Amino acid sequence: MTSWFVEKDADELSYGYSLKETLFSGKSHFQEIKVFETKAYGKMLTIDDFVMLTESDEFVYHEMIAHVPMLHHKSPRRVLVIGGGDGGTVREILKHQEVEHIVLCEIDSLVIDVSKKYFPKVSQKLDDPKLTIHIGDGFQFMREQKNAFDIILIDSTDPIGPGEGLFTKEFYASVSKALCPGGLLTIQSESPWAQAKFLEKIYQNIKGSFQTVKPYIGSVPTYPRGLWSWTLATNDSTWKSSFDLSRFNTFQGELEYLTEGMMRNIFDLPNFYKKKLGLS
Amino acid sequence: MTSWFVEKDADELSYGYSLKETLFSGKSHFQEIKVFETKAYGKMLTIDDFVMLTESDEFVYHEMIAHVPMLHHKSPRRVLVIGGGDGGTVREILKHQEVEHIVLCEIDSLVIDVSKKYFPKVSQKLDDPKLTIHIGDGFQFMREQKNAFDIILIDSTDPIGPGEGLFTKEFYASVSKALCPGGLLTIQSESPWAQAKFLEKIYQNIKGSFQTVKPYIGSVPTYPRGLWSWTLATNDSTWKSSFDLSRFNTFQGELEYLTEGMMRNIFDLPNFYKKKLGLS
Numbered sequence: 001m002t003s004w005f006v007e008k009d010a011d012e013l014s015y016g017y018s019l020k021e022t023l024f025s026g027k028s029h030f031q032e033i034k035v036f037e038t039k040a041y042g043k044m045l046t047i048d049d050f051v052m053l054t055e056s057d058e059f060v061y062h063e064m065i066a067h068v069p070m071l072h073h074k075s076p077r078r079v080l081v082i083g084g085g086d087g088g089t090v091r092e093i094l095k096h097q098e099v100e101h102i103v104l105c106e107i108d109s110l111v112i113d114v115s116k117k118y119f120p121k122v123s124q125k126l127d128d129p130k131l132t133i134h135i136g137d138g139f140q141f142m143r144e145q146k147n148a149f150d151i152i153l154i155d156s157t158d159p160i161g162p163g164e165g166l167f168t169k170e171f172y173a174s175v176s177k178a179l180c181p182g183g184l185l186t187i188q189s190e191s192p193w194a195q196a197k198f199l200e201k202i203y204q205n206i207k208g209s210f211q212t213v214k215p216y217i218g219s220v221p222t223y224p225r226g227l228w229s230w231t232l233a234t235n236d237s238t239w240k241s242s243f244d245l246s247r248f249n250t251f252q253g254e255l256e257y258l259t260e261g262m263m264r265n266i267f268d269l270p271n272f273y274k275k276k277l278g279l280s
Numbered sequence: 281m282t283s284w285f286v287e288k289d290a291d292e293l294s295y296g297y298s299l300k301e302t303l304f305s306g307k308s309h310f311q312e313i314k315v316f317e318t319k320a321y322g323k324m325l326t327i328d329d330f331v332m333l334t335e336s337d338e339f340v341y342h343e344m345i346a347h348v349p350m351l352h353h354k355s356p357r358r359v360l361v362i363g364g365g366d367g368g369t370v371r372e373i374l375k376h377q378e379v380e381h382i383v384l385c386e387i388d389s390l391v392i393d394v395s396k397k398y399f400p401k402v403s404q405k406l407d408d409p410k411l412t413i414h415i416g417d418g419f420q421f422m423r424e425q426k427n428a429f430d431i432i433l434i435d436s437t438d439p440i441g442p443g444e445g446l447f448t449k450e451f452y453a454s455v456s457k458a459l460c461p462g463g464l465l466t467i468q469s470e471s472p473w474a475q476a477k478f479l480e481k482i483y484q485n486i487k488g489s490f491q492t493v494k495p496y497i498g499s500v501p502t503y504p505r506g507l508w509s510w511t512l513a514t515n516d517s518t519w520k521s522s523f524d525l526s527r528f529n530t531f532q533g534e535l536e537y538l539t540e541g542m543m544r545n546i547f548d549l550p551n552f553y554k555k556k557l558g559l560s
Contacts, residue, residue, distance in 0.1 A: 004294070012320035014284070014296030040292035057473070059552070193337070193501045219499045219507040221473045226506015227499040253551075261548025268541025271533075272339070 005036050005044070007051055009224040015051070017044065023118060028110035035118045041222060043118055045086065047111070047157060051222050058088050058122055059256040061188075064218040065230050066092035067258055068266055069151050069186040071243040072232065076150045077101070080178070082138035084155035085111030087123035093151075094125050095251040103149075105134045105141045139171055145178035152179060154187035167202055172209035176235060185210065185233045192217055192273040193225040203231070203277045211237035215277065216266045218257065229273070241267050285316055285324070287331055289504040295331070297324065303398060308390035315398045321502060323398055325366065327391070327437060331502050338368050338402055339536040341468075344498040345510050346372035347538055348546055349431050349466040351523040352512065356430045357381070360458070362418035364435035365391030367403035373431075374405050375531040383429075385414045385421045419451055425458035432459060434467035447482055452489035456515060465490065465513045472497055472553040473505040483511070483557045491517035495557065496546045498537065509553070521547050 006016045017038040024035040034046045041054035053061065066089050070076050077100045081089050085106035093102055104126075106112060112133065115123040125131065134141060138156070152175055167187075175185050189202050207213050210233035220228045243263050252260065274280040286296045297318040304315035314326045321334035333341065346369050350356050357380045361369050365386035373382055384406075386392060392413070395403040405411065414421060418436070432455055447467075455465050469482050487493050490513035500508045523543050532540065554560040 002291070006294070006296075009320075011282070012298045012318075014286070014294070014298075016286075016294030016296065018292045018294075038292075040289075191501075217499075219497075221471075221505040221507060223506075225501040226503075227501060256552040257550045259545075259548045259550060261545030265539075265541030265545055268539045270537045270539060272536040 005034075005038070005046065005049075007046075007049060007224070013224060015222075015224065017041070017051075024114060026110065026114075028108050030108045033108075033110055033114055035114060044222070045114065045119065050157065052157070053086060053088065053119075053122065054222050055119060055121065057221050058086075058119075060218055060220045061223075061228070062088035062092045062122075063255055063258040064216070064228075065089055065153055065155055065186055065188060067095075067248070067255075068216060068230065068263070069153065069184040069232055070096050071248055071263065072241065073150055073182070073184050074244070078149045078180070079103070079151045079153070080105065080145070080149040081153045081155055082142065083107075083157070084153065085109075086115040086119060087112070087126040089153055089155045090128070090131055091122065091125045093153075094128060094130065095254065096247065097250070098247075099130060102128075102131045103134060104131060105136060105138050107135070107137055109135045139174075142171065142174040142178055145174075147180055148178055150180050150183050152183065152185045154185070156188065167205060169205050169208050172206055172233075176209045179235070182236065183234070187231050187233075189215060189229045189231040191223065191225040192227050192229050192270070192276065196276040199229075199276050200278055206231055206233050209233075211235050212239040214241070214267045215269060215273070217269065217273065218262075285314075285318070285326065285329075287326075287329060287504070293504060295502075295504065297321070297331075304394060306390065306394075308388050310388045313388075313390055313394055315394060324502070325394065325399065330437065332437070333366060333368065333399075333402065334502050335399060335401060337501050338366075338399075340498055340500045341503075341508070342368035342372045342402075343535055343538040344496070344508075345369055345433055345435055345466055345468060347375075347528070347535075348496060348510065348523075348543070349433065349464040349512055350376050351528055351543065352521065353430055353462070353464050354524070358429045358460070359383070359431045359433070360385065360425070360429040361433045361435055362422065363387075363437070364433065365389075366395040366399060367392070367406040369433055369435045370408070370411055371402065371405045373433075374408060374410065375534065376527065377530070378527075379410060382408075382411045383414060384411060385416060385418050387415070387417055389415045419454075422451065422454040422458055425454075427460055428458055430460050430463050432463065432465045434465070436468065447485060449485045449488050452486055452513075456489040459515070462516065463514065467511050467513075469495060469509045469511040471503065471505040472507050472509050472550070472556065476556040479509075479556050480558055486511055486513050489513075491515050492519040494521070494547045495549060495553070497549065497553065498542075
């Protein structure tokens with residue numbers, strides 16, 4: 001008999017994955033973590049029964065969250081990742097030679113352990129000498145940082161459970177202070193197909209602490225409704241999109257999803273999404 | 281008790297939709313057609329238990345299949361749509377003032393009847409005076425056309441069941457003859473996340489009858505794996521992408537998905553997809 005893992009989205013939608021086997025199931029102090037071998041996407045990591053990543057498509061999420069802000073910053077030397085214990089975001093950041101130091105602040109060491117054991121391609125850079133891993137609460141950690149990072153990436157779960165605080169106005173205010181002048185924040189910001197109220201709340205919360213807020217989109221097949229968004233923010237009110245093509249050219253052959261054409265139009269949003277954000 | 285409609289994808293994945301009610305269920309000579317009221321996407325049309333469209337997201341598919349070829353043709357006056365009985369593709373084509381005559385060749389009149397009754401926004405142009413509806417087999421119809429259309433759109437179901445013939449080499453050879461000089465074909469060509477063998481077969485079949493073959497992508501949340509592809513083809517071996525921006529500007533405010541930025545880079549494909557098609 002075939003067994004299935006089924007993710008529910010707000011009791012409106014469900015996404016089922018036929019399984020070859022369950023490789024790991026465990027509970028940390030914070031959440032329940034499982035690893036499945038799926039037929040369609042290879043190994044899959046779930047947290048509290050929500051899909052976090054699969055080995056077949058994780059490149060989309062990680063390329064999108066890392067390279068869009070990194071390529072828009074002239075000299076991204078100091079980088080902070082909140083969440084991201086699987087290591088995929090760190091792996092992409094390290095494709096930029098300018099990076100001197102990355103801090104990964106992950107609340108749950110079990111995410112790191114599981115990723116190292118079951119997802120070697122994703123976690124391959126978690127022992128890199130440029131990386132410092134801090135096990136602790138991102139909300140708390142951020143309040144202690146002032147003028148410390150060029151890039152801050154919020155690579156968290158959804159705004160429920162342990163990730164909830166990472167979508168609040170209070171949190172964004174502390175992120176704003178933790179960034180150096182010219183610094184850029186990027187956060188995963190849910191599906192453009194989600195309910196307008198929910199999307200607008202995230203957008204307005206970020207807007208409350210930053211001068212310029214720029215959502216962008218990409219297609220992640222294992223996330224609910226397929227299309228996903230990330231949001232870049234900065235305290236420069238005159239900020240314009242301009243990315244470093246020569247730096248991009250040093251590694252774009254290694255990428256699987258993000259292309260030069262996408263980068264050129266990264267903040268060009270479909271009308272249906274602009275309407276949901278109240279932008280048109 | 282909540283009831284669900286669940287679509288299976290190759291026994292590897294499933295997509296469930298929580299239902300408010302079933303509005304229609306009927307069988308034609310060719311297939312089984314149902315209309316559901318879903319919680320997440322409003323009204324949904326299924327054929328043989330595969331999702332064809334929902335009223336919330338149908339604009340993505342229809343804008344993508346229609347405007348990309350239409351905007352790449354200098355004077356798209358005569359247009360043929362094979363399949364497309366719901367009317368969404370015809371509605372988009374009619375946004376181009378240059379169009380003089382559209383032929384819609386749909387094998388199953390029940391699709392048209394159901395769309396007129398349950399999807400008025402989609403089917404709104406099915407009584408347009410520029411449109412001729414031909415109820416019949418697209419494969420047969422195409423063989424009778426020579427040098428007759430500027431644009432041919434294959435708006436069909438998947439390459440199984442009634443739509444199977446519309447993915448064969450023999451069919452593409454007849455499409456090639458039915459196009460006027462400089463004419464453009466566009467076909468729905470499945471998800472870039474589907475198996476490489478399957479995608480490469482569709483691509484190679486088209487390549488066998490056309491000099492230039494250009495796939496492009498867009499995100500449809502209710503199609504399996506979220507990301508979808510369409511493929512444009514022409515017999516001009518020196519064809520280069522160049523779209524009519526002034527024509528686009530006359531209606532782009534009415535569009536919900538396709539943007540100027542997307543049009544500018546429409547044939548810029550992610551590496552993972554190019555590899556599956558054998559293009560890199």
